Amino acid sequence: MPVGYLISVGLAAIGVLFALRPVPFSRPLGRPSYYFGLAANELPFAAFFWLLLLPTALAFTEGDIDSVGAWAIVGLAAVTTPGLAVIAHRALGDRARIEHAMAEGLGAGWRAAIDADLAERLGRRLPLARILFLPILKRRPDVRRVANLAYGDAGRRNLLDLYHYRSRPQGAPVMIHLHGGHYSGGHKNSQSLPLLYRLASQGWVCISANYRLRPGAQHPDHLIDLKKVIAWVREHAHEYGADPTTLWVAGSSAGGHMAGLAALTQNDPAFQPGFENADTSVTGAIYLNGWYGPYFGQGPESSPLAHITADRRSSWRTATWTRWCPWRTPGTSPTSYAVPRPTRLSTQSCAAATTPSTSTTRSASRRSSTRSRASPPGSDHESGRPSPSGTAPGRMEAGRILLESVRVSGGWVGR
Known part of the structure; x- marks a missing residue:
């Protein structure tokens, strides 16, 4: 045999x-x-x-x-x-x-509203040889990875990796990614690497960070770590050509849960012990198979949805039910990326909320996106069941489309 x-x-x-x-x-x-x-x-x-x-x-x-x-x-x-x-x-x-x-969240004409070259590239398919021999391109020669930069005092759990285009163009937008893993596992260089390298090759400065894990850490320790990463970016990212005025947070599973909390609690001193005056505002949050419910047996305040306050709820509902398209309003074209008020973007594979740094934030998801069963972050897709959002490459593609669809004025997206 x-x-x-x-x-x-x-x-x-x-x-x-x-x-x-x-x-x-x-x-x-x-x-x-x-x-x-x-x-x-x-x-x-x-x-x-x-x-x-x-x-x-x-x-x-x-x-x-x-x-x-x-x-x-x-x-x-x-x-x-x-x-x-x-x-x-x-x-x-x-x-x-x-x-x-994308059509549901942004309108049927969203492709016509973005750069024509970008729209054409979004429609490309991988050649068969690439699918068979190199299905996941994790590293790119035009991208440099700067590893193990410390942003806090928790040892290796407070380290981040930074990815930037080798020529280090100035004015690059920033994306911070948090790995998933049930808040009890995972590492900064183990998830979403194709997405990070892809965006960095197009001029973004991308950051993937470790954070403290269970059981040694509990909520809001993880969120505090993310806030420290954001503060670090505000202080140091310009050294790598970044313009942190455009700063997205993204995450997979537990990382998505954390990204949503960060978008809805920006500049909240309760989650910034010792650095209360640091600017932790973000442009938006992207959920990659994220969790919207409460944290392991804790109360509803540990859910991102709990931070949709009364003054934000009506605007959130308007953005949700009218499917407001951001570039239908003067001054909010993705070509200029001048966002005077929060917007909401969503797909079945991920949800995103864009939030200007000087205004109140709005929800990164709608109620129908919330799982009804009381299970902790990561429990559904880590059960092995196929996600209703599609496969992991599908979620990465959704995140890429969302970010690439926003052309940053003077920046490098869609070069």
Whole structure:
């Protein structure tokens, strides 16, 4: 029996099984199910080529299919292939879902309102060779990573990495990204790297930061760390060509929860102990599969939605239900990026709220985006169930479109 062929097909079969029928994260097989299913769910074309098609071709070429056991492996490969097709079909639907959500949030003519070259690039698809051989481009030669810059006094949990275009153009907008991980795991250089490198290659200054984790830290410790990152950016980012007057916060899962809180509590001294006078205002927040409910058994005040105060609620509802398009109002074109009042952008894959630094903030989500069940940040997608928002590449694409769709005046987006 060809052992190498068995291992390849077996890995593909297990990945497909767990991608289509994931085990709840709370059960013993939950974590292996998540990681095995993740590979097949996110890279179905590469999995088909490298784990099924190529090994099968090699096995036949080398004459290894000469026993009942070998033919059984071929049969397993044949059964696994339709499962990968289902996963691929599911992933291909992300583009349509993102398009629908962008049109719902920004208006049907949003593509016509942005730079024509940018609109054309947003419609490009990766070539097949790139999908098979280099599906995720994490590093780019035109981007420099400055690692392990300290922004606080909590050791390695208060370090950040900064990504900037090598020529260091001046006036670059800033995006801060916070990793997910149930507030108990994760690292600054483990998530959303394609997004960070992509934006940095287009002139953004991107930051990915560690923060204190459970159980040693609790809410609002994580939020305080993010506020320290924002304050650090205000003080030091100009050294890398950044203009922190345009500063977005983004996060995945727990990081999205934190980003929403930061957008809705900017300059609140209650969350800035020891640096109460620091400017922690942000332009907006982007949720990548974020959580909008309360923090691990704490009260509703630990939810971003709790910080939608009475004076903000009517404007938030207007932005939500009228689907107000920011560039329909004079002075709020994405070409100039002059935003005199808060706006709300949303997609099914992520939600974003833009908030001017000198005005009150508004919600980064609508009520219908809030999960009804009382589960902590990350508990849904970390269970291994496919997110209704689509796959992780879909969420990254949504975040990229949201940021690239906003052309910064005098900046470098969409070069």
